[in-house]
Amino acid sequence: MNFVALIWFLLALAVLVLVFGIRYLRNKENMALIERNIDISQTPKSSRFLLTFGIISISIALGFLFGMILSRFVDRENFKILTFLISILFCGGAGLIICSYVGTKKSNN
Incomplete structure (x- = not known):
């Protein structure tokens, strides 16, 4: 499989999962209300969605950037893909942690 095609596939899959997750959580919140x-x-519409989407988008973009940089230092093709994916997942997870921290800090104010 071509490396570029795999990256585009994973990007499309990540966007699909993100949109599905947001819609699912919004529906769950509405059902609770x-x-x-x-x-x-x-009920007032919060701007937390835009903040969360922005932080997660930036962290995934940084994951792509770090993955591209780190994959240049790896010799084997399988490890290049693994390095790329791990950096994207790591930065995405860090973005979720930052969203959680900022969200709780914002709700306390």
Whole structure:
């Protein structure tokens, strides 16, 4: 399999999972509000979604960048792909941790 095709496939898969996850969590939140008999149209829309999306997008982009840099230092093709994927997952996870920290700090204020 071509390395560039694999990267595009993983990028499309990551976007699909991100969109599905956001829609799933929003639906779950709306269902919880409905169970508590709270009108959904009167709840304020938070800007936390945009903050979360921005932080995760930047962290995945940094993962791509680090993966491209680190894959230049690896000789074998299989390890290049593994290095690339690990750096993307690591930076994505770091972005989620940052989102969690910023979200709790923002909700405390």
